[in-house]
Each structure stands twice: as structure tokens, then as C-alpha cells.
Amino acid sequence: PKEYVQQQSCRKVAIVTASTDGIGLAAARALGKKGASVVVSSRRQANVDRAVTLLQSQNIQVTGTTCNVGNGQDREKLIDITLQTYGGIDILISNAAVNPFFGNTMDSTEEVWDKILSVNVKAAFLLTKLVVCHMEKRGGGNIVFVSSVGGYQPMPGLGPYCVSKTALLGLTRVLAPELAPSNIRVNCVAPGVIKTRFSSALWENEDVMDEFKKQLSIKRVGNPEEIGGVIAFLCTEDASYITGETITATGGMSGRL
Ligand code: NAP
Numbered sequence: 001p002k003e004y005v006q007q008q009s010c011r012k013v014a015i016v017t018a019s020t021d022g023i024g025l026a027a028a029r030a031l032g033k034k035g036a037s038v039v040v041s042s043r044r045q046a047n048v049d050r051a052v053t054l055l056q057s058q059n060i061q062v063t064g065t066t067c068n069v070g071n072g073q074d075r076e077k078l079i080d081i082t083l084q085t086y087g088g089i090d091i092l093i094s095n096a097a098v099n100p101f102f103g104n105t106m107d108s109t110e111e112v113w114d115k116i117l118s119v120n121v122k123a124a125f126l127l128t129k130l131v132v133c134h135m136e137k138r139g140g141g142n143i144v145f146v147s148s149v150g151g152y153q154p155m156p157g158l159g160p161y162c163v164s165k166t167a168l169l170g171l172t173r174v175l176a177p178e179l180a181p182s183n184i185r186v187n188c189v190a191p192g193v194i195k196t197r198f199s200s201a202l203w204e205n206e207d208v209m210d211e212f213k214k215q216l217s218i219k220r221v222g223n224p225e226e227i228g229g230v231i232a233f234l235c236t237e238d239a240s241y242i243t244g245e246t247i248t249a250t251g252g253m254s255g256r257l
């Protein structure tokens with residue numbers, strides 16, 4: 001029916017990278033609950049299939065594809081599939097990150113730096129570059145980068161990763177004024193410790209957590225939904241005067257910001 005088609009065309013279309021688990025999946029769900037059509041992706045097809053099935057069961061309009069954000073062809077495929085399926089792009093959530101290194105920064109190698117900067121920073125920018133012309137066709141859009149509280153205050157052992165997360169704070173500031181004339185807002189979210197596989201080494205260790213909780217006002221790790229909701233908020237009209245900002249969601253972590 002015509003009414004249905006009109007409704008469809010009003011839906012915002014959101015690409016969320018690394019969205020088959022953790023924060024990305026929660027962001028996809030939160031955007032979907034607000035009525036967006038979402039495109040989930042990650043490296044493994046089985047994970048994509050599982051996330052699509054899960055979100056569909058929660059009445060979210062969703063499609064999915066594999067995309068390793070560090071691979072240029074994959075990035076282009078992600079855009080192509082989004083356009084073929086939903087006909088446009090309004091929202092990009094750049095959430096993917098890797099951390100292949102733990103130790104003294106002086107022991108990190110060129111390979112470590114290439115990998116971390118390529119996936120965590122360069123891919124975020126190159127994806128932005130791919131989506132902007134499509135957002136402009138729709139009269140504007142929203143981009144959200146997922147940084148970390150470690151981007152403000154590095155955590156021991158995670159030097160190169162934390163530097164990559166600081167770079168995203170800079171990228172947000174650099175792109176916001178450049179894209180504002182196109183009615184595209186660029187923001188960033190910096191989570192504290194959130195209960196996902198990525199951070200399991202932290203929250204699975206009781207001694208580490210007891211020490212860590214001393215820095216928190218809210219004495220627990222966060223849930224992915226507590227970040228997904230912030231990301232989705234930044235893409236709504238309620239956030240229409242917010243650009244170039246990073247919102248920290250850390251349970252009131254002190255001594256880090
Ligand atoms: P997670 O639950 O472990 O999920 C990671 C997701 O990323 C999975 O869907 C994984 O699926 C996908 N993925 C991994 N490498 C990828 C790549 N190269 N390209 C595309 N997808 C990839 O992780 P998370 O904790 O939600 O982390 C998400 C973001 O939050 C990251 O940017 C991280 O730095 C940031 N963050 C997390 C915390 C925390 O405490 N958890 C704190 C601050 C910031 P596949 O294996 O199928 O690729």
C-alpha cells in the first residue's frame with residue numbers, strides 16, 4: 001500500500017559497524033527501536049546471521065553483511081548493500097576497534113601500530129568519506145565514532161589502543177565544522193568499562209575490578225545498552241544542536257577525564 005511505502009521512505013537508514021555483539025549490537029537495537037532501518041555487520045557471516053535473526057525477533061527492520069572495516073572492498077560492499085536494500089544512508093556508527101597488543105608501549109611494533117591505526121582510526125575516516133555524499137543527497141545525517149575513556153587518560157598496558165581512541169576525539173573535532181554546512185552532525189561516545197567480550201580480561205578479574213570500582217561513582221561495569229542508548233540519542237532531533245562533542249558514559253569515573 002502507498003501509505004506503507006511512504007512510511008518506509010521516512011525511515012532513517014543506519015549503518016553500524018562491528019554490530020553483531022556488544023556495544024555495536026546494542027546501538028543497532030537502540031536505533032532500530034527508534035524506527036531506523038539498520039544494517040549490521042562484522043567479520044564473520046555466522047555472527048551477522050545471528051545478530052540479524054535476533055534483531056528481527058525484536059521487530060527491528062534489519063539487514064546484514066560481512067564487513068571487516070580494515071578492508072576497502074568490504075567497506076564499499078557495506079555501502080552498496082545498504083543503498084541496494086534501503087535506498088539511502090542517514091546514520092553511520094563507526095564502532096569497530098581492535099587491540100592486538102598489551103604491554104609497555106615501548107615494546108610495541110610497527111605492525112601493531114599499523115593494525116591499530118588502520119582499523120580504529122583510518123577505517124573510521126574512510127567510511128565517513130564513503131557515506132557523506134549519500135547523506136548529502138538526503139539533506140543531512142549523523143556520524144558517531146566510538147572512542148573510549150582511555151582516549152582521555154591512557155590505561156596501563158594499552159598505549160597504542162588508547163592513542164587510537166584519542167585520535168577519534170580529534171577526528172570528531174576536525175570533521176564537525178567541515179560537515180556542518182551539509183547538515184551532518186559528527187559526535188563521539190567514550191565508554192568506560194562495559195561488560196562485553198572485548199573487555200572481559202578486566203571485568204572477569206575480581207581483584208582488578210575491586211580496585212577499579214574505587215574510581216567509579218556507580219559501582220559496577222556498564223551494560224552495552226547503556227552506551228547504545230547514548231549513541232542513538234545523538235542521532236535524534238533531540239540532539240540537533242550537538243556536534244563535535246564526545247559524551248563520556250563511564251559510571252562517573254574519576255581521575256580519568
Ligand atoms: P565486543 O562486544 O567484543 O564486539 C566486538 C564486535 O566487533 C563483534 O561484533 C566483532 O564481530 C566485531 N569486529 C571485531 N573486529 C572487527 C573488524 N575488524 N571489522 C568489523 N567488525 C569487527 O566489543 P565492544 O566492547 O562492544 O567494543 C565495541 C567498541 O567499543 C570498540 O570500538 C571498543 O574500543 C569500544 N569500547 C569498548 C569498551 C568496553 O569496555 N567494552 C570500553 C570503551 C570503548 P566479528 O568477530 O564477527 O568481526
